[in-house]
Amino acid sequence: MKVSLFAQVPYRYLPDGFEERYTSAVTPPYGLVEPGRVHDSLFSAYAELMAGARAGFDGICVTEHSQSSYDMSPNPTLMASAVAAATRAEGLDVAIAVLGRSLGKTREPLKIAEEYALLDVMSGGRLIAGFPVGLSYDANLNAALPAIETRERYREHRELILRAWTAPEPFPWNGKFEKYGQVNIWPRPVQQPYPPIWIPGTGSPSTLRDILSNDFAFVYLSWDGPKLVGREVFDRYWELAESLGRDRNPYRVAFLQVVAVAETDERAEREYGRHLEAHYRSGPGAIPGTMMAVPGYVEPAGIEAMLRAGGPAGMLARMRTASFRDLVDTQVAIVGSPATVADQIEAFVREYRIGNLLVMLQNGSMPRDLTEKNIALFTSEVLPRLRPIWDSEGWVNRWWPRGLPAPVSDTPVPDGPVPDGPVPDGPVPDGPVPDGQVPDGQVPDGQVPAEGSAR
Amino acid sequence: MTTSATAVRDEAVPVWAGRLRVHVKVAGSGPPVVFFHALSGLSWEPLLDRLAERHTVYAPEHPGTSPGEPRAIDEVRTFAELLLVYDELIGALGLDRPAAIGQSFGGMVAADLAATFPRLFSRLVLLSPVGLWRDDAPIPLMEMVAGPPENLAGYLFAHPDSAAAQAVLAPPADPSLIPAAIAQGAWNIGCTTKFAWPIADHGLGRRLHRVAVPTLVVWGREDALVPVAYAGEFGGRIAGSEVEVLDDCGHVVQADQPARIWAAISHFLDS
Numbered sequence: 001m002k003v004s005l006f007a008q009v010p011y012r013y014l015p016d017g018f019e020e021r022y023t024s025a026v027t028p029p030y031g032l033v034e035p036g037r038v039h040d041s042l043f044s045a046y047a048e049l050m051a052g053a054r055a056g057f058d059g060i061c062v063t064e065h066s067q068s069s070y071d072m073s074p075n076p077t078l079m080a081s082a083v084a085a086a087t088r089a090e091g092l093d094v095a096i097a098v099l100g101r102s103l104g105k106t107r108e109p110l111k112i113a114e115e116y117a118l119l120d121v122m123s124g125g126r127l128i129a130g131f132p133v134g135l136s137y138d139a140n141l142n143a144a145l146p147a148i149e150t151r152e153r154y155r156e157h158r159e160l161i162l163r164a165w166t167a168p169e170p171f172p173w174n175g176k177f178e179k180y181g182q183v184n185i186w187p188r189p190v191q192q193p194y195p196p197i198w199i200p201g202t203g204s205p206s207t208l209r210d211i212l213s214n215d216f217a218f219v220y221l222s223w224d225g226p227k228l229v230g231r232e233v234f235d236r237y238w239e240l241a242e243s244l245g246r247d248r249n250p251y252r253v254a255f256l257q258v259v260a261v262a263e264t265d266e267r268a269e270r271e272y273g274r275h276l277e278a279h280y281r282s283g284p285g286a287i288p289g290t291m292m293a294v295p296g297y298v299e300p301a302g303i304e305a306m307l308r309a310g311g312p313a314g315m316l317a318r319m320r321t322a323s324f325r326d327l328v329d330t331q332v333a334i335v336g337s338p339a340t341v342a343d344q345i346e347a348f349v350r351e352y353r354i355g356n357l358l359v360m361l362q363n364g365s366m367p368r369d370l371t372e373k374n375i376a377l378f379t380s381e382v383l384p385r386l387r388p389i390w391d392s393e394g395w396v397n398r399w400w401p402r403g404l405p406a407p408v409s410d411t412p413v414p415d416g417p418v419p420d421g422p423v424p425d426g427p428v429p430d431g432p433v434p435d436g437q438v439p440d441g442q443v444p445d446g447q448v449p450a451e452g453s454a455r
Numbered sequence: 456m457t458t459s460a461t462a463v464r465d466e467a468v469p470v471w472a473g474r475l476r477v478h479v480k481v482a483g484s485g486p487p488v489v490f491f492h493a494l495s496g497l498s499w500e501p502l503l504d505r506l507a508e509r510h511t512v513y514a515p516e517h518p519g520t521s522p523g524e525p526r527a528i529d530e531v532r533t534f535a536e537l538l539l540v541y542d543e544l545i546g547a548l549g550l551d552r553p554a555a556i557g558q559s560f561g562g563m564v565a566a567d568l569a570a571t572f573p574r575l576f577s578r579l580v581l582l583s584p585v586g587l588w589r590d591d592a593p594i595p596l597m598e599m600v601a602g603p604p605e606n607l608a609g610y611l612f613a614h615p616d617s618a619a620a621q622a623v624l625a626p627p628a629d630p631s632l633i634p635a636a637i638a639q640g641a642w643n644i645g646c647t648t649k650f651a652w653p654i655a656d657h658g659l660g661r662r663l664h665r666v667a668v669p670t671l672v673v674w675g676r677e678d679a680l681v682p683v684a685y686a687g688e689f690g691g692r693i694a695g696s697e698v699e700v701l702d703d704c705g706h707v708v709q710a711d712q713p714a715r716i717w718a719a720i721s722h723f724l725d726s
Contacts, residue, residue, distance in 0.1 A: 060487075145652075148649045288603050294645075295600060296649065299525055300635070300638040
């Protein structure tokens, strides 16, 4: 399977008791921050993504949230762009997954088509293009777009972007929300016809049907872990897949999981416990439920079903007061020794047929040194157990970046060899790529990797 | 909730080239009055019972707010289209220059209809309408709609604990009906805020001078949603209008001051 490092960009120095006084989205007062610590928070997130790329993750993932203290990432293509350039310079063949620009939130979807295309070109065909609708608070409060139009905007914007990537000639676009006379973006993606498309969602039937019908990948991007709602969502997903005639390829599915690894279970609790509690309480736990579903964002049938089920599925409503024990018992966070963590992950990965695992190893106030320890232990002790899980079934991961196409002109790319084909879909070597070797899909720029890059 | 002794019937009126059926609640007899409801959707409230005693009351349900037809809202793309839909509806109902009453969001609708189609109505009553914006008197619509439910009454009523206020917000007595009622209520706000989000300003202030019928503007001095400063903004732009500001009265004027509101409206409609 493919295992990627997922990162948000929290402000890491929120005052104690933040969640009792403030919300973490829309209205958190910026007066709480120290500018130098914002820099530290952002740069640490970047450095950790790079550390993950060097340590052997298959990809890095970032998300978009505006006006948020738990994810200072109003445009994730900026962070992705920095990582794309630096990993190319170091010859690291990692996927760059932007999960993504929110299409129900944007007022300028063509800009997203352009940014993603540029990122795909610059990374050498390593982009995974995430197309989420966007959370209600982001689309309907921050961007202040009418909630009832969120999904209509999403559908139009996605259609426009895909057409902008693939239309051979300039075309006019007379949409409900967007109007253009000549759509003809430069550059366009190097991956043909376009990068793998991953659709983050929380698993509503209509979203799953859309994803499966279009043969996109489903990213279950929840804060809830596998235990609380995984059964319901993945049963629904695979039943729907079967009814639509799709195969059982596990690479159709990506799943986000918070993980914290230490030498022993006890040490993991001691080292990570307070950071995890702080993360859930001051981050997702401090988003009021009313901001997650501004009236009009969810149809009446959906709200009624949720209320009849006794409230929102999962942990969100309880996160503001969640204890470490709550988080671990529910598997909202999987925490412990390498064996503990690997056992729990392997079990749900096999149970739900997850081919792409995304792990979030930094949370809330967790400092960079502890995060890098988490990254090192995860990649050295846990990742090798997970990689071969699906090998015996022989599936091809059609939702993974394909790298640069074969060159067709006589003009050489000056800085080194160009791979002569797409990245193969077969199993990925377990270990790190030896020093000096250029992984497939990469164009090294001839520089000697800087400190810390030797894998 | 609909608790009324008045016989109220539902008419589904096809408009908009047949793409839309607007449900209209109709009751009473006498000169026609069209009532445009607020953000939360239509509920048959005591004010409408009083009106129906001497008028034929037509109370349209905003597109999408009629139970079972949530996506009807998609047929109305813009606020300008909503005005055209209502112009067609009044014609389809066969009404000749009815009086119009609009509250809050419905006040904006009624006022803009009267400005856009100056011969559509005979009289106009605006109960604390939205539709204008002053930077020194912001309207906390987003804060109310996306804020904690327990804060809602404070935006709407001078006396949130009063029986009248509680009656407006009360859930259905039958617990099994509560989820559907909450879901419908939220969707209704989604359907109306489509044309009021995040700021209910479609340029009405630049058209209000076109209103050419006798107009009564009513406001509560303690309105916590649309500050009373807007009473003068409406009054000043509509020539010959009457402005009545009530003390000890919040945004839902007919809940906070039912007797005085009824006196003002009935006097105005009869004069």
